[in-house]
Amino acid sequence: MAEKNLQQYWKKNLNYLFILLGVWFLCSYGAGIFFKDALNNFKIGGFKLGFWFAQQGSIYIFIIIIFAYVSLMNKLDQEFDVHED
Amino acid sequence: MDVKMWTYIIVGITFALYIGIAIWTRAGSTKEFYVAGGGVSSLANGMATAADWMSAASFISMAGLISFMGYDGAVYLMGWTGGYVLLALLLAPYLRKFGKFTVPDFIGDRYYSNTARTVAIVCAIIVSFTYVAGQMRGVGVVFSRFLEVSIEMGVVIGMIIVLFYAVLGGMKGITYTQVAQYCVLIVAYMVPAIFISLALTGNVFPQIGFGSTLNDGSGVYLLDKLDTLNTDLGFAAYTDGTKSVIDVFAITFALMVGTAGLPHVIVRFFTVPKVKDARTSAGYALIFIAILYTTAPAIAAFARTNLINTVSNKPYNEMPEWFRKWEQTKLIKFEDKNGDGIIQYVKDKEANELTVDNDIMVLANPEIANLPNWVIALVAAGGLAAALSTAAGLLLVISTSISHDLIKKQLNPNISEKGELLYARLAAAGAVVVAGYFGINPPGFVAAVVALAFGLAAASFFPAIIMGIFYKRMNKEGAVSGMIVGMLFMLYYMLKYKFGMFDGGKEAVEGLKDGWWFGISPEGFGTVAMVANFVVALIVSRFTPAPPESVQHIVEDIRIPRGAGTAHAH
Structure with missing residues (x-):
């Protein structure tokens, strides 16, 4: 693959990583730890929101992040013709 | 049928299953022994990774810990799940390639550099041994409680089973046993x-149940009740x-990064056929891990509610049977300080x-809730599965x-395939x-060394691998000095603040808390040591070729998926 293409592919990949890891950080460290007390003023069902993020929500979001990355990268691999077989 | 009979039957069936799988999947080549031939489907590998990862600590101790920690x-x-995001996004695909x-x-x-290789071997072996001792102990505890054999006997039985399928099947045997x-x-x-x-909330999903109202007609939310x-x-x-807040942050981060740097987890991603997989x-x-990890906090909240409701301010001689049974194992202790025959369970130490020991929350839960004997x-059997699967994965890393x-x-690059397999x-x-x-003679610090294992993985492997993939300019001088500094830094902090080694031993630990750097506990210090590793590596690499x-x-090549093929030796 041409040098330039490779650079573009890598740059896009880094972009995805930056955004997705941003979400990763915000939902766990943001909502679950740093802003927990503020979020605890809201409730969903019997859960205080900050507490829910810390003990439930962030785990669900982690799963979504991984599968979002899987699907983005599968498309990107095709687009730049670097996919396997 | 009584509990003991049921336990013999269910544990017996599961062990027979594991051994059957081991015979069916025994390894014939080093490639099969090390990476299961590189042909494991991503679903099966996901399941095996989950079992590999979830140890006796996850299964037996975690819900109990949360129950006391709130x-x-x-x-x-978060710490033990968030690491998988790092693995999937930053490590697994590139290492597979x-x-x-x-x-x-x-x-x-x-x-x-063979120096870098040797440093990595030392880290891998330290991390894995500290971890595996805890697993064998877990096997012993489950055996002794449920089958009434001695802890030593339990450990020996566990050893024989693991020996059988790890030695025979290597990674291939381990993978399919882990699925089971x-x-x-x-x-x-x-x-x-x-x-x-x-029973408590009328909701079939524990994840939702612990955010629901109680079943007792009061209309109060379970968590509100628990707060009160x-x-x-x-x-x-x-x-x-x-x-x-800073300590919660540091511990969570250290556990996440440590998870992503644990060799027995990383190596599982060498077994799938493609980068995509x-x-x-x-x-x-x-997903497989989350099923347990989202249930654990629910069990924790249920168990805490049940415990307080059952024992707090109740007469000692009206305690149910499970209370006495666990008292015999010394995991529950009651000392009637004011002699009124009533159990005072309060924060105030005096x-x-x-x-109540953390570990009984999961193991005693079915008895507390009056569930049938087969449960x-x-x-x-579940506790044994969790401990054995993790032990096997760790042993493979060591071998x-x-x-x-x-x-x-x-030492001997010309060794034949057969010879290498024999050594493995x-x-x-x-x-x-x-x-x-x-497992039989636990060094008194098993719990502490598990935290150390994470800290070491965070402080040594994680930065070295990340920079190896994402920073082309990183050289051997940088990586090696980073790993050594990170590891020594972590060890120093751990010895000082966890073992009190420089201040007169274990008794001094409590008093040293005020000295914690930035208020970060030894469990969370992996985060700081990791940063130190990055900084040292970057600076040193600037001044070296x-x-x-x-x-x-190589770096350019691992960044694109095409041409991964199967895992190869050369």
């Missing part, structure tokens, strides 16, 4: 949780916790009369480090015996 328990829940057998393989080749073990452990975890959720129960007894509100497989692994037996990274790559089996057998020894052209090509 909100603070989130450090384990690299296509070797082990983590020291990657470090040694990427940093073109995952099924056993998750059923064993979920069945009592669902029963108890139904806790504060009435002088404890912090359940949803608040007591740790400082490595990404997907991390996702599947996290007045408190009851101590209790199932929990025993591979010795036969492949040390003997094949350094011998090393696995040797490692089982050492692990068993530590760039890596050779060929290495820069």
Whole structure:
């Protein structure tokens, strides 16, 4: 693959990583730890929101992040013709 | 049928299953032994990774810990799941493309240096041994409680089973046994949780149940009730916790990064056929792990409510049977300090009369909730599955480090395939015996060293691998000095603040808390040590020569998926 293409592919990949890891950080460290007390003023069902993020929500979001990355990268691999077989 | 009979039957069936799988999948080549031939489907690998990862600590201890820690328990829940995001996004696909057998393989080749390889081998072995001792101990505890054999006998039985399928089948045997073990452990975890959720809240999903109202007609939310129960007894509100924000942050981060740097987890991603599968497989692994990890905080809240309701301010001689049974194991202790025959369970150490060990929360839960005997037996089988699957994965890392990274790559590169396989089996057998020894004679610091294992993985492997992939200019001088500084830094802090080694031993530890740097506990210090590793590596690499052209090509090559092929030795 041409040098330039490779650079573009890598740059896009880094972009995805930056955004997705941003979400990763915000939902766990943001909502679950740093802003927990503020979020605890809201409730969903019997859960205080900050507490829910810390003990439930962030785990669900982690799963979504991984599968979002899987699907983005599968498309990107095709687009730049670097996919396997 | 009584519990003991049920336990013999269910544990017997599961063990027969594991051995059957081992015979069916025995390894014929080093490639099968190290990476299961590189042909494991991403779903099966996800399940095996989940079992590999979830140890006796996850299964037996975690819910109990959370139950006592309340909100603070989130450090384990987020810390031990969030690492999979890092694995899927930053590590697994590239290491799979690299296509070797082990983590020291990657470090040694990427940093073109046997010094780097050796440092990595030392880290891998320390991390894995500290971890495996805890697993063998867990096997012993389950055996002794449910089958009434001695802990020593339990450890020996566990050793024989692991020896059988790890030595015979290597990674291939371990992978398919782990798939079976995952099924056993998750059923064993979920069945009592669902029963108890139904009983307390009427909701079949524990994850939703613990945010619902109580079933007793009061219309009060379970968590609100729990906050009140806790504060009435002088404890912090359940949803608040007591740790400082910075410490919660540091511990969570260290556990996440440590998870992503643990060699026995990373090596699982060498077993799938393609780069694409490595990404997907991390996702599947996290789903399988999340089923248990989202249930654990529910069990914790249920167990805390049940415990306080059952024992607090109740007469001692009206306690149910399970209370006395666990009293015999000394995991529940009651001391009637004011002699009124009533159990005072409060925060204040002087007045408190009851101590409850974390570990019984999951194991005793079915009895507390009056569930049928077969459920209790199932929990025993689940605990064993969790401990054995993790032990096997760790033993494989140890044996591979010795036969492949040390003997094949350094001491005797001309060794035949057959000879290498023999060494791998011998090393696995040797490692089982050492692990068993530590299981029977646990060094008093098992719990502490597990935290150390994470800290070390965070402080050594994680930065070296990340920079190896994302920073082409990183050279061997930088990586090696980073790993050594990170590791020593972590060890120093741990010895000083966890063992009190420089200030007169264990008794001094409590008093040293004020000296914690930035208020960060030894459990969370992996975060700081990791940063130190990055900083040192970056500075040193600036003043030393760039890596050779060929290495820069390796880096370019691992960044694109095409051409991964199967894992290969050369």
